[in-house]
Amino acid sequence: MKTITENGPFIKSKNSTTKMMRNLLIALVPIILFSFYYNGIRLYNLKAISLIEMFKPLLLILVGTLTSFLIEVIYALIIKNKKPFEYSFYSYSIFPGLFLSLIVPVNTPLILLIMAVCFGVIFGKIVFGGFGKNIFNPALVGYLFIFVCYSSTLTSSLDAISTATPLANLKGFDYVGTYNDLVLPYNSIFDLILGFKGGALGEISGLLCIIGFIYLTITKVIKYKIPCTYILTVFIMTTIIALTNNMGLWYPLLHIFSGGLLFGAIFMATDPVTTPITSFGQIVSGILMGIITVICRSLIPGLVEGVMLSILSVNLLVAILDNIGVKVKFNIKKCIIPLVILILLVITLSLYIGLSKVKTSKKDTPSLEIIETIKNNDKTTYTLYSKGYSGKIKLKVTFNKDNINSIEILEHQESEFIPKVVSSGLIDSLVSSNGDTSKVDSVSGATFTSKYLKETINALSKHHRGA
Amino acid sequence: MKKLQLVSKRAEHNYTLQKFLKPHFVYIPLIVQNNTNVVCEVKVDEYVYKGQVVGSFNENFTLKIHSSVSGTVKEIKKMRLYNNELVKCIVIENDFKENTKYNEKNIKKISDYSKEEFIDNIQNAGIIGMGGAGFPTYFKYKSDNINTLIVNAVECEPFISSDHTLILNNCEEILEAVDSIMEINNISKCYIAIKDIYSDLKFEFDKYIGTYPNIELFFTKNYYPAGWEKNLIKDIMHIEYNNLPIEKGIVVNNVSTIYAIYESLKYNKPSIERIITVSGNLVKDTNILIKIGTTIKELIDFIGMKETKKLKVIVGGPMMGKTVSSLDIVITKNVNSIILSDEEVYNKEVNCLKCGKCSDVCPSKLCPVLIMENLENKDELLKLQPNKCIECGLCSYICPSKILLRDKVIEAKQVLRGDKK
Numbered sequence: 001m002k003t004i005t006e007n008g009p010f011i012k013s014k015n016s017t018t019k020m021m022r023n024l025l026i027a028l029v030p031i032i033l034f035s036f037y038y039n040g041i042r043l044y045n046l047k048a049i050s051l052i053e054m055f056k057p058l059l060l061i062l063v064g065t066l067t068s069f070l071i072e073v074i075y076a077l078i079i080k081n082k083k084p085f086e087y088s089f090y091s092y093s094i095f096p097g098l099f100l101s102l103i104v105p106v107n108t109p110l111i112l113l114i115m116a117v118c119f120g121v122i123f124g125k126i127v128f129g130g131f132g133k134n135i136f137n138p139a140l141v142g143y144l145f146i147f148v149c150y151s152s153t154l155t156s157s158l159d160a161i162s163t164a165t166p167l168a169n170l171k172g173f174d175y176v177g178t179y180n181d182l183v184l185p186y187n188s189i190f191d192l193i194l195g196f197k198g199g200a201l202g203e204i205s206g207l208l209c210i211i212g213f214i215y216l217t218i219t220k221v222i223k224y225k226i227p228c229t230y231i232l233t234v235f236i237m238t239t240i241i242a243l244t245n246n247m248g249l250w251y252p253l254l255h256i257f258s259g260g261l262l263f264g265a266i267f268m269a270t271d272p273v274t275t276p277i278t279s280f281g282q283i284v285s286g287i288l289m290g291i292i293t294v295i296c297r298s299l300i301p302g303l304v305e306g307v308m309l310s311i312l313s314v315n316l317l318v319a320i321l322d323n324i325g326v327k328v329k330f331n332i333k334k335c336i337i338p339l340v341i342l343i344l345l346v347i348t349l350s351l352y353i354g355l356s357k358v359k360t361s362k363k364d365t366p367s368l369e370i371i372e373t374i375k376n377n378d379k380t381t382y383t384l385y386s387k388g389y390s391g392k393i394k395l396k397v398t399f400n401k402d403n404i405n406s407i408e409i410l411e412h413q414e415s416e417f418i419p420k421v422v423s424s425g426l427i428d429s430l431v432s433s434n435g436d437t438s439k440v441d442s443v444s445g446a447t448f449t450s451k452y453l454k455e456t457i458n459a460l461s462k463h464h465r466g467a
Numbered sequence: 468m469k470k471l472q473l474v475s476k477r478a479e480h481n482y483t484l485q486k487f488l489k490p491h492f493v494y495i496p497l498i499v500q501n502n503t504n505v506v507c508e509v510k511v512d513e514y515v516y517k518g519q520v521v522g523s524f525n526e527n528f529t530l531k532i533h534s535s536v537s538g539t540v541k542e543i544k545k546m547r548l549y550n551n552e553l554v555k556c557i558v559i560e561n562d563f564k565e566n567t568k569y570n571e572k573n574i575k576k577i578s579d580y581s582k583e584e585f586i587d588n589i590q591n592a593g594i595i596g597m598g599g600a601g602f603p604t605y606f607k608y609k610s611d612n613i614n615t616l617i618v619n620a621v622e623c624e625p626f627i628s629s630d631h632t633l634i635l636n637n638c639e640e641i642l643e644a645v646d647s648i649m650e651i652n653n654i655s656k657c658y659i660a661i662k663d664i665y666s667d668l669k670f671e672f673d674k675y676i677g678t679y680p681n682i683e684l685f686f687t688k689n690y691y692p693a694g695w696e697k698n699l700i701k702d703i704m705h706i707e708y709n710n711l712p713i714e715k716g717i718v719v720n721n722v723s724t725i726y727a728i729y730e731s732l733k734y735n736k737p738s739i740e741r742i743i744t745v746s747g748n749l750v751k752d753t754n755i756l757i758k759i760g761t762t763i764k765e766l767i768d769f770i771g772m773k774e775t776k777k778l779k780v781i782v783g784g785p786m787m788g789k790t791v792s793s794l795d796i797v798i799t800k801n802v803n804s805i806i807l808s809d810e811e812v813y814n815k816e817v818n819c820l821k822c823g824k825c826s827d828v829c830p831s832k833l834c835p836v837l838i839m840e841n842l843e844n845k846d847e848l849l850k851l852q853p854n855k856c857i858e859c860g861l862c863s864y865i866c867p868s869k870i871l872l873r874d875k876v877i878e879a880k881q882v883l884r885g886d887k888k
Contacts, residue, residue: 003778005792007871009860010785010812011473011625017817017867090817132818132868223823277823277836322837326851329832 020221021092027212027221028098028267032061034208035201039106057201060101063110067117068097068138075126091131096121099139099268102202103260103308104146112150116142136315137274143308166192166258167297167305169447176245176357182254189250192257202263209262222270225282226289230265231256233290237350241298244354261293264307274315278325280335285314285321287342291349298353368459379405380464386456389414389448395456399464404431407457417446426450435461471828471861473625473691473786482632482667484742486756487769489563493536493760494546494556494797499524500601503554505532513540517567518737520591521557530603531593534559535739535758537566546762546797549782550789556760556797569735577732578647582608585651585732592731593800594738598694598721599783601801604728607718608652616657617703617712618645620668620722621687621694624784627804629742630722631668632754634661637726638671644729646679654718658685658703662693691786692830692859723803738800747781747808749773757798763805764794772807781806786860817868825862825872831855835862835872838879845882853879 036057044054072093076084097117104113120142128134166186170177186192195205202209217224235252242251256262269275269289276282289310296306303309328335369385369392380399385392391413398405407427412418421427424443430453433440437454497505505522509515515534522532538561546556580588589605596602598619618641620630634641645657661668663686672684685703687693693702696719700712708714720728723741730736739759746752749772757766763780781788782796784804798805819836826834833855841847853876862872 003780003791003793005790006779006812006814007874008781008786008788008790009864009873010779010781010788010806010808011864012812012814012869013865013867015865015867016813016815016869017820020820020822020867130818132820220824272820272822275821277821277826277834279827282823322834326834326837329826329834330852 015220017092018090020219021095023216023219023221024095024267027215028102028202031102031202031205031208031212031263032058034195034205035102038195038204039201057106059110060104060106060108060113060201061098064097064101064113064117065094066097067114068095068100068121069093071118071121072126072130075130093121093131096125096138096142099202100142103139103143103200103263103268105200108146112146116146119145132273134273135318136312137268137271140268140308140312140315144312147308166254170254170258170297176247179248179250183250189253189257192254199258200260202267203260206257206262209266213266216266216270222266223272223275223282224270225279226269226275226286227265229283229286230269230289230293231261233287233346234261234293237290237294237346237353240347240350241294241354241357244351245357255294255297259297259305260307264311265289268308269311269314274318276318276321276325278322278329280325280328281318281321284324284338284342285317287346288314288317291342291346294350294353298357368456368463370460370463382460382464383410384456384460387452388412389417389446389452393418393449393453395453397457397460399461402434402461402465404434404457404461407431414446414449417443417449420446421449421453424450426453430454430457433457435465471691471865472689473864482628482635482754484632484636484756485753485770487761487766488740488756488758489561490536490758490761490765491561492541492762492765493534493559493561493758494544494762495521495532495534495559495760496546496548496554496556496797496799497522497532498548498554499530499532499595500603502526507543507555507557509534509540509557511540511542514538515540515559517565518569518739521559528603528606529590530595531591531737533593533737533739535760536561537564538562546795547791547793548797548799549791549802551792554797559760569737575732577644577729578650580647580651580732582651585648588731588735589728592727592735592737594724594727594731595800596721597723597727597738597741597800597803599787599801599803601799604720604724607713607720610713610716612716613652613654613713613718614656614716615704615718616645616649616652616654617685617699617717617719618657618659618722618725619694619696619699619719620659620661621699622662623687623691623694624786624804626746626752626806627744627784629744629754629803631665632744633723633726633742634668635671639675640729641722641725642672642675642679642682644725644732645682647732648725648728649681655681657682659683659722660685660687660694660699660703662687662689664689691861692857695830695857695859698830741800741803743798743802744804745770745807746804747806748810749775749778749807759798759800761798762794763791763796763798766798766805767794767807775809777809777811779806779808779810781808786864787858814869816870819866819868819870822867824865824867828861828865830859830861831857833876835876839870839872839875842875842879842882848879848883851879853883856880 039057040054043049069088072088072091073084076087081087100117100120120138124136124138124141125134183189193206216222234255238252238255276285292310292313293306296303296309370382372383374381378401382397384395386395394411396408396410407430421443426443429440435458437458440454443450497507504526505524507522509521517537519534520531521534524530536559538559541558541560543555544558545553548554586605586608594604620634622630649657676682687702696712700717701707706715712719727738740756742754742756744754750770780791782791782802782805825836838851838853856876858873860873866872
């Protein structure tokens with residue numbers, strides 16, 4: 001009698017990669033629904049957008065997902081795989097596109113999203129040999145593409161009705177401010193936690209991200225150690241910064257619940273393929289991501305968000321981390337030195353950031369940079385620089401006796417905001433306010449530009465009267 | 468290491484013992500611990516008694532091999548063992564007379580043995596570890612500094628219940644043997660390790676254990692591989708050793724081995740029979756006492772099996788067992804289970820997604836996924852220490868991508884061995 005020979009074991013766990021991916025999708029569903037409500041239905045009810053625009057969030061997700069699925073189908077056809085759709089399914093190709101559509105701003109043009117997905121899947125996944133072999137998270141490679149090539153389109157500083165996101169707001173205040181400045185524009189810290197704030201589709205609701213995290217940890221889909229250490233590191237660092245600048249507990253919470261931090265830590269930083277296998281590697285990569293995120297946010301000008309970059313850069317280190325992780329597994333004592341170094345790094349870095357912000361915040365009293373003063377009888381013309389959101393704004397202000405006669409913008413670097421300022425009539429109200437700018441309303445969509453202009457005009461008129 | 472409970476339909480066993488002691492032929496393999504330099508001590512057409520020495524191994528240690536039936540030697544023929552190796556076997560035709568030369572009546576009170584006599588006895592009885600490894604038992608007792616004896620009755624693999632059945636049937640004898648072994652070897656403490664889920668075993672032991680103050684029951688958690696020596700010693704004594712438990716003065720014996728020692732001490736009966744579990748979806752699960760050297764074919768003829776076109780014969784448990792290529796496989800002393808099944812295992816392999824579950828569950832703290840990735844890189848492989856693998860199969864079990872990781876680690880071992888030559 002013939003018998004079949006095969007290699008054991010002859011019982012297998014019921015878990016499978018497909019099941020894990022299904023659970024991942026389940027965890028994403030509430031987040032998608034909420035962002036559809038917040039960025040679609042809610043705005044439609046406010047009559048801020050049309051019915052077609054209401055479906056923009058879902059359209060983004062659909063287009064991103066389909067694109068990345070189809071690319072791998074085409075790839076399977078090129079390598080002459082006989083079942084291209086099955087190939088694409090079993091390389092779980094929908095996820096890069098899905099994730100990418102969740103982390104780009106809602107106002108991203110569809111064609112840009114498609115290009116980014118193509119770039120991410122091809123250069124982040126296929127060139128490495130497909131699913132399981134890639135070094136970088138393909139969704140983040142696509143994000144990087146948009147970030148590098150079209151960063152002006154992708155200032156994730158605005159949501160659909162143009163209020164600054166909490167992070168952009170933070171940056172505007174150079175990362176140090178009062179509760180009133182930083183949190184009150186969004187009502188309360190609880191509104192931030194629940195997700196009533198601007199941001200990309202996946203990023204807005206921190207609470208739903210945490211629920212997803214709990215679900216994925218219970219079903220053992222993700223490497224839970226990474227988000228835990230990641231968020232803990234950000235929490236510790238921002239707490240130290242808050243303490244050195246006399247800010248309350250709301251400050252670390254603001255950091256954690258704004259931007260893509262929670263979504264990135266829970267869904268992107270745990271992508272199994274591109275993260276360490278060993279526990280040690282997972283813990284250290286979480287800490288490193290936390291450090292890089294805080295550095296990106298508070299020290300690098302021009303960078304609003306550091307989460308995606310921190311994950312990408314730690315992706316590079318996975319092999320080294322696992323190498324140490326294997327040694328630590330055999331001998332647990334070997335983890336002490338690297339962990340002590342990391343903890344010291346966390347503390348000193350956050351102290352450094354915190355203390356440096358103390359200095360800048362003292363300097364921050366509006367100073368006037370007057371280049372030229374021309375006096376002609378009653379008329380006085382000042383040429384001066386004002387602070388702007390992305391750079392200095394060169395102004396020409398004319399006074400007739402003590403009254404402002406005209407304000408002219410000569411040079412600026414904020415192509416996005418100045419037109420809004422001009423079209424909103426802010427300049428005219430500044431002229432008529434005659435230096436008492438406290439009654440002038442800021443321009444929504446150009447909050448900071450208008451704020452700085454107001455401050456400068458106020459200071460200048462005081463200067464003029466004093467002189 | 469995560470303590471993992473295996474998910475499987477554990478067979479509903481009835482622990483009554485069947486006997487199949489009348490095979491037409493037995494095949495006595497001339498092999499000791501993968502070494503085939505065994506001297507054959509009988510000739511073709513010679514009449515042998517049950518329990519007569521038919522082969523002896525005299526290299527770094529000596530061990531006798533016995534006939535399990537009485538009858539005539541037919542030929543010496545190569546047969547396959549459970550690991551599919553071809554080994555010379557003495558073919559004996561059974562005359563069903565069970566003629567013996569050893570005295571089945573008690574000659575000696577078993578605690579009267581001196582240590583030398585004891586070692587001599589179990590050496591001549593050909594007793595090897597019956598839990599699976601097949602390590603000659605007397606070797607473990609050669610040391611003078613044994614402080615603890617651990618009787619392993621954990622049976623952590625699903626389906627297997629041969630030890631369970633043995634205890635239910637011979638609990639008193641086992642305790643008597645353990646007590647004598649302790650007295651002979653000056654061992655002060657003994658733990659009998661059983662799984663905490665088996666209350667019937669606890670009930671059985673509790674009937675007799677009161678008279679033995681130095682023997683203690685130890686209940687292991689129901690996880691796999693709880694029965695692995697290293698885990699067992701760690702769970703009971705909270706210590707770790709490097710190579711062999713004897714370094715710490717510990718001897719670990721399977722409960723079937725203890726029973727074989729009992730028979731050899733009490734009746735001078737060599738190790739020629741054992742209990743095995745036969746399970747799988749093609750047969751009614753059962754425990755059978757069989758003669759060493761019976762073929763699987765004769766066993767199946769005896770118990771009856773459903774017809775199938777996709778028969779899979781697994782020797783050993785579902786985790787560590789191996790399929791055999793035919794039914795003419797000789798059952799040796801260290802086979803404790805046979806699974807006859809035609810169920811398909813879900814084996815759709817996809818690319819590794821590096822979830823790290825294999826390295827989480829590995830009892831030897833290995834990273835099977837990294838070993839698989841570095842199969843071609845010998846320097847890296849050395850650092851990953853695949854030689855520590857005990858081939859428990861947990862990595863293949865847990866893998867969500869259904870990759871047969873254990874085979875990759877075994878391959879890595881071979882790569883390293885090839886390197887050393």
